[in-house]
Amino acid sequence: MIDTGFPVLSALIFFPLLAAIGxxxxxxxxxxxxxxxxxxxxxxxxxxxxxxxxxxxxxFQFVEIMPWxxxxxxxxxxxxxxxxxxxxFLTVLLLPxxxxxxxxxxxxxxxxFHFCLLLMIxxxxxxxxxxxxxxxYIFWEAMLIPMFLLIAVWGGPNKRYASLxxxxxxxxxxxxxxxxxxxxxxxxxxxxIPELMTHEYSFRFQFWTFLAMALAxxxxxxxxxxxxxxxxxxxxxxxAGSVLLASILLKMGTYGFLRFCLPLTPAASEYFxxxxxxxSIVSILYGGAIALGQRDMKKLIAYSSVAHMGFVTLxxxxxxxxxxxxxxxxxxxxxxxxxxxxxxxxxxxxxxxSREIADNMGLGKYLPAxxxxxxxxxxxxxxxxxxxxxxxxxxxxxxxxxxxYLLGALAIPGVMLAAAYMLRLGLKLAWGQPSQAATWxxxxxxxxxxxxxxxxxxLYLGLMPTLALKTINPSVVHLLNxxxxxxxxxxxxSLQPEPPVQSIQLSATRGTDQ
Amino acid sequence: xxxxxxxxxxxxxxxxxIGGLFVLTVGPQSWWRxxxxxxxxAGVGIGVxxxxxxxxxxxxxGAYQVDGLSQxxxxxxxxxxxxxxxxxxxxxxxxxxxxxxxxxxxxxSALGLMLLSSAVELVTIFLALELASYSLYALIPLRSxxxxxxxxxxxxxxxxxxxxxxxMYGLSYILGVHHTTYLSELMTKTWSWSEAPAxxxxxxxFLGALFYxxxxxxxxxxxPDVYEGASxxxxxxxxxxxxxxxxxxxxxxxxxxxxxxxVTMLLAVLAAVSMTFGNLSALVQNDLKRxxxxxxxxxxxxxxxxxxxxxxxxxxxxxxYAVVYLLMNLACFWVICRLSTDGRNLKLDDLNGLYQRSPxxxxxxxxxxxxxxxxxxxxxxxxxxxxxNSAWMEGYxxxxxxxxxxxxxxxxxxxxxxxxxxxxxxxxxxxxxxQAVPNPGLLWGGLLAAAVLWLGVAPATLFSFxxxxxxxxxxxxx
Numbered sequence: 004m005i006d007t008g009f010p011v012l013s014a015l016i017f018f019p020l021l022a023a024i025g026x027x028x029x030x031x032x033x034x035x036x037x038x039x040x041x042x043x044x045x046x047x048x049x050x051x052x053x054x055x056x057x058x059x060x061x062x063f064q065f066v067e068i069m070p071w072x073x074x075x076x077x078x079x080x081x082x083x084x085x086x087x088x089x090x091x092f093l094t095v096l097l098l099p100x101x102x103x104x105x106x107x108x109x110x111x112x113x114x115x116f117h118f119c120l121l122l123m124i125x126x127x128x129x130x131x132x133x134x135x136x137x138x139x140y141i142f143w144e145a146m147l148i149p150m151f152l153l154i155a156v157w158g159g160p161n162k163r164y165a166s167l168x169x170x171x172x173x174x175x176x177x178x179x180x181x182x183x184x185x186x187x188x189x190x191x192x193x194x195x196i197p198e199l200m201t202h203e204y205s206f207r208f209q210f211w212t213f214l215a216m217a218l219a220x221x222x223x224x225x226x227x228x229x230x231x232x233x234x235x236x237x238x239x240x241x242x243a244g245s246v247l248l249a250s251i252l253l254k255m256g257t258y259g260f261l262r263f264c265l266p267l268t269p270a271a272s273e274y275f276x277x278x279x280x281x282x283s284i285v286s287i288l289y290g291g292a293i294a295l296g297q298r299d300m301k302k303l304i305a306y307s308s309v310a311h312m313g314f315v316t317l318x319x320x321x322x323x324x325x326x327x328x329x330x331x332x333x334x335x336x337x338x339x340x341x342x343x344x345x346x347x348x349x350x351x352x353x354x355x356x357s358r359e360i361a362d363n364m365g366l367g368k369y370l371p372a373x374x375x376x377x378x379x380x381x382x383x384x385x386x387x388x389x390x391x392x393x394x395x396x397x398x399x400x401x402x403x404x405x406x407x408y409l410l411g412a413l414a415i416p417g418v419m420l421a422a423a424y425m426l427r428l429g430l431k432l433a434w435g436q437p438s439q440a441a442t443w444x445x446x447x448x449x450x451x452x453x454x455x456x457x458x459x460x461x462l463y464l465g466l467m468p469t470l471a472l473k474t475i476n477p478s479v480v481h482l483l484n485x486x487x488x489x490x491x492x493x494x495x496x497s498l499q500p501e502p503p504v505q506s507i508q509l510s511a512t513r514g515t516d517q
Numbered sequence: 518x519x520x521x522x523x524x525x526x527x528x529x530x531x532x533x534x535i536g537g538l539f540v541l542t543v544g545p546q547s548w549w550r551x552x553x554x555x556x557x558x559a560g561v562g563i564g565v566x567x568x569x570x571x572x573x574x575x576x577x578x579g580a581y582q583v584d585g586l587s588q589x590x591x592x593x594x595x596x597x598x599x600x601x602x603x604x605x606x607x608x609x610x611x612x613x614x615x616x617x618x619x620x621x622x623x624x625x626s627a628l629g630l631m632l633l634s635s636a637v638e639l640v641t642i643f644l645a646l647e648l649a650s651y652s653l654y655a656l657i658p659l660r661s662x663x664x665x666x667x668x669x670x671x672x673x674x675x676x677x678x679x680x681x682x683x684x685m686y687g688l689s690y691i692l693g694v695h696h697t698t699y700l701s702e703l704m705t706k707t708w709s710w711s712e713a714p715a716x717x718x719x720x721x722x723f724l725g726a727l728f729y730x731x732x733x734x735x736x737x738x739x740x741p742d743v744y745e746g747a748s749x750x751x752x753x754x755x756x757x758x759x760x761x762x763x764x765x766x767x768x769x770x771x772x773x774x775x776x777x778x779x780v781t782m783l784l785a786v787l788a789a790v791s792m793t794f795g796n797l798s799a800l801v802q803n804d805l806k807r808x809x810x811x812x813x814x815x816x817x818x819x820x821x822x823x824x825x826x827x828x829x830x831x832x833x834x835x836x837x838y839a840v841v842y843l844l845m846n847l848a849c850f851w852v853i854c855r856l857s858t859d860g861r862n863l864k865l866d867d868l869n870g871l872y873q874r875s876p877x878x879x880x881x882x883x884x885x886x887x888x889x890x891x892x893x894x895x896x897x898x899x900x901x902x903x904x905x906n907s908a909w910m911e912g913y914x915x916x917x918x919x920x921x922x923x924x925x926x927x928x929x930x931x932x933x934x935x936x937x938x939x940x941x942x943x944x945x946x947x948x949x950x951x952q953a954v955p956n957p958g959l960l961w962g963g964l965l966a967a968a969v970l971w972l973g974v975a976p977a978t979l980f981s982f983x984x985x986x987x988x989x990x991x992x993x994x995x
Contacts, residue, residue: 072899072977074833074984075906137902141893148887151932155940163940170932174892175925182921185905186914 043099061481085478176222213271223256242349250338286313291420326402332395365438391464559599585985610860626652669746687722734791741810753850792818831907833987870943896972
């Protein structure tokens with residue numbers, strides 16, 4: 004553990020929240036945008052101490068802990084390990100980019116928009132760094148409110164339906180997750196996630212808590228039967244909303260699987276793995292097939308997200324080293340490429356005022372820079388060698404083939420589908436006829452500025468993934484070792500039928516006894 | 518000890534206030550301007566109650582107990598009284614000459630609730646409950662030119678009278694079987710169906726009076742009608758403070774209960790039915806006060822989670838939740854009262870574009886709505902979490918699961934409030950302008966919302982007081 008003395012994670016969580024209050028004192032729209040941009044840059048600066056992350060250990064680092072509600076043993080407890088740190092970097096990076104990509108896109112209620120944006124970023128950093136179950140749940144749910152408003156206020160024509168569906172779907176999914184948290188607490192007497200990881204749970208307990216948690220995470224990912232909120236939300240959300248949705252929100256689900264399901268309920272994870280793998284493969288194939296038939300660019304990318312996230316869950320639930328590493332890399336890479344693709348869709352929407360592919364054809368001749376970026380992110384999205392998508396998809400596939408040839412063979416068509424729908428989209432955008440783009444201007448400096456960092460990351464992670472892999476490796480090794488040792492232990496110990504819930508009942512003191 | 522004046526300070530303070538109000542009612546009209554200092558005086562009461570936290574003792578021949586629980590609730594009652602008085606100061610549907618009387622009854626009802634929080638003997642409880650109720654009977658119809666208010670008043674009186682009579686009847690059973698009405702002695706008696714069926718029937722009937730106050734299913738039916746009929750400001754009082762009184766007595770009575778008893782199981786089932794029924798009914802409401810009425814039916818169910826758990830932790834959670842409920846409901850009603858400048862009932866559509874008409878009020882409404890759902894980072898979430906924890910500890914797994922699933926139902930109609938306020942456009946006047954809300958009272962509304970948020974982020978302090986209250990309820994002094 005590195006003790007820098009400076010509360011890096013708390014600063015990252017609370018600085019945007021405090022800065023959001025500062026927005027109330029600003030009036031001019033341009034000042035508000037500049038202010039939020041500066042806040043984003045400062046936030047990136049605040050993240051700099053995280054580069055002192057120790058690559059050799061799987062321990063949680065930058066840990067801060069202080070009592071919160073002593074009566075229920077709740078703590079304010081944050082920290083990062085290899086699984087979460089990259090997501091925090093991604094979250095922090097996206098804030099200034101989102102401000103830039105909304106510079107002209109958002110024309111009304113500018114102050115409130117940036118307010119929501121800042122709240123979102125604070126809550127998202129909180130989710131990826133919380134090490135207390137209640138703290139995690141608070142960020143997990145609190146994040147819904149600004150996201151709901153982003154869709155409901157600044158969304159497209161069908162925003163009411165989309166925002167309501169998004170909110171109810173995700174909230175309903177996580178209600179049982181709350182019951183699971185309560186059950187974990189009553190069972191062990193603690194909300195601390197690292198401490199919960201060291202406890203033993205009976206199989207029956209794991210069975211139900213896994214189901215409750217997996218439902219919440221599967222809706223967030225989203226996995227196949229629970230994915231219907233995603234296209235609606237993506238299509239209606241403003242660009243920045245789509246970017247945050249695709250790059251960060253979806254990752255919370257898979258992060259939840261890695262952080263909670265595997266370490267806390269290993270035996271149940273093992274038990275349900277065939278189900279999760281099946282759903283993942285269905286998501287990959289179904290998402291890809293549906294994406295192939297879309298006319299709306301945002302819908303196409305939204306369904307491609309379903310397929311790409313299927314690779315993440317597939318990688319997680321084959322429980323191989325490369326599978327899990329690939330899954331984490333895929334989380335990052337999908338965040339970068341899909342976020343960038345949504346920004347590009349937003350950029351072209353400002354020119355054509357339509358998201359239909361048919362209205363945005365033939366850009367290659369008139370907007371070469373735009374097509375360059377689009378082509379780069381599109382090929383990264385389907386995993387072209389040399390881009391970041393290739394690294395993660397290859398790792399996941401290697402992991403899957405290590406586990407089973409059959410599963411690997413089933414996943415391969417998903418990769419081909421990805422190439423098919425992305426190339427179809429790129430082809431039409433670049434050379435489709437008739438083109439209306441003759442009068443449109445190519446990317447301006449502001450658009451260059453927010454696309455270039457992501458393009459650099461695509462190539463950097465594609466050509467030199469070593470540093471990222473080194474960062475996640477110790478944590479993944481630790482995670483899988485723990486998992487391997489405890490899943491077997493559990494299957495044996497669960498033969499003795501002793502539900503721990505009963506012992507708590509006996510030990511709990513009743514008020515009447517005093 | 519028969520009487521100790523220092524134990525009685527908060528009640529005496531309120532009595533003095535009531536005396537002052539009585540003088541105003543009979544005095545010349547020029548004195549009525551003093552009424553505007555009433556919220557301030559009630560606010561001072563919060564301080565008085567806080568100072569009295571250090572005292573504890575038993576008086577009036579063991580019928581009146583001052584302890585952590587009672588002082589905690591007295592503080593909450595003063596808080597609620599201050600806010601409701603402030604809220605009702607410029608009530609549009611109250612004729613000028615009734616103004617002092619209105620506040621007199623308001624304070625009398627609060628006094629009844631205050632006595633209730635210290636009563637540890639069934640007859641005392643009954644009398645205090647009646648003092649609180651009779652004042653309300655007079656308050657509800659006080660809404661000028663509104664026949665519905667008279668209907669609501671009659672409904673409340675008639676049903677209230679029936680329930681009271683049943684409670685009295687139940688009390689006679691308890692007295693007949695166990696030969697005492699002191700809770701500390703009743704604690705040691707048996708309450709099982711097989712050994713003392715008559716006592717159990719009596720207890721159930723007596724609890725009925727409290728369920729009526731709390732609006733717990735199946736004695737909830739008056740709630741939406743009365744809220745709808747009464748003026749907005751009166752509804753704000755009826756919706757919040759009497760619930761505190763009911764919760765405090767239930768907390769005291771829960772020392773009689775045990776998870777193994779039939780009546781506890783009955784309470785658990787009623788809690789589950791109440792929250793589900795309340796939420797489902799609220800889904801289709803169009804009138805804001807009816808919606809909040811059904812919402813309070815479901816919240817009565819949530820509070821019961823802590824009562825049926827019966828542990829010190831559970832009772833503390835119930836006490837905590839009662840205060841949180843008070844704050845979030847008052848915040849919600851604050852918005853309604855400010856918005857309804859002519860005192861009419863508001864429909865959901867009246868919230869349209871509230872964001873444009875008064876951004877501050879819209880924010881207060883959003884905070885209170887999300888708190889009522891139980892969404893973090895508001896106090897509603899923390900209160901619910903504590904209740905769930907305590908209920909799960911006692912093995913009520915099914916009840917906890919029903920409770921969390923209910924949030925998924927409830928989110929729709931609470932979110933609807935926010936959607937109307939934020940995503941719909943405000944109606945425009947003929948000149949094409951949006952009419953701003955006059956006198957939004959943002960300072961107090963904002964303070965309520967801030968309190969709801971603050972208790973969600975840092976609940977530890979209030980909860981430690983609630984724990985004192987819960988621990989006090991655990992052991993009734995001999």
